[in-house]
Amino acid sequence: xxxxxxxxxxxxxxxxxxxxxxxxxxxxxxxxxxxxxxxxxxxxxxxxxxxxxxxxxxxxxxxxxxxxxxxxxxxxxxxxxxxxxxxxxxxxxxxxxxxxxxxxxxxxxxxxxxxxxxxxxxxx
Numbered sequence: 001x002x003x004x005x006x007x008x009x010x011x012x013x014x015x016x017x018x019x020x021x022x023x024x025x026x027x028x029x030x031x032x033x034x035x036x037x038x039x040x041x042x043x044x045x046x047x048x049x050x051x052x053x054x055x056x057x058x059x060x061x062x063x064x065x066x067x068x069x070x071x072x073x074x075x076x077x078x079x080x081x082x083x084x085x086x087x088x089x090x091x092x093x094x095x096x097x098x099x100x101x102x103x104x105x106x107x108x109x110x111x112x113x114x115x116x117x118x119x120x121x122x123x124x
Contacts, residue, residue, distance in 0.1 A: 002051060021057045028064035031104075032097045035069045037086050039076030052078075069093075 005015025016022045036054060038045070044052035054070065061068045076082040 021053065021060045024057065024060040024064055024066060028061065029066040032101050033067040033069065033093075034061065035071075035090060035093045037071045037073055037082075037090070039078060039082045040072050040074045041076055042078045042082075044078055 002012055005012045005018075009015050009018070036057065038052070038054040042052055043049055045054075054072075058068075058070045060066075061070075073082070073086070076085065
């Protein structure tokens with residue numbers, strides 16, 4: 001949002017490198033599933049602030065064919081209570097996604113079995 005990007009990074013333009021929608025448009029899709037939760041009573045969704053745009057991120061993920069889950073949570077805002085209500089699900093979800101990604105990487109870099117016979121032995 002304007003206030004955060006200006007306050008932390010100096011300008012809205014500088015914030016584009018950290019904006020999730022811009023990152024998706026520029027670098028997506030990513031090789032893992034993404035989970036997004038938004039509280040529907042979040043003051044940043046509308047009114048004076050109107051800077052949280054989850055539907056724009058959903059559209060960017062759809063355009064990039066990103067695998068994702070986007071959940072809209074009624075009765076929740078942008079508070080600690082919102083985060084604490086869903087953090088365990090997110091940790092479990094992302095841990096599973098990281099394990100999947102780790103397995104793919106491990107399979108990609110694991111040497112064939114016949115190489116194991118020469119592992120750690122001097123080259124002749």
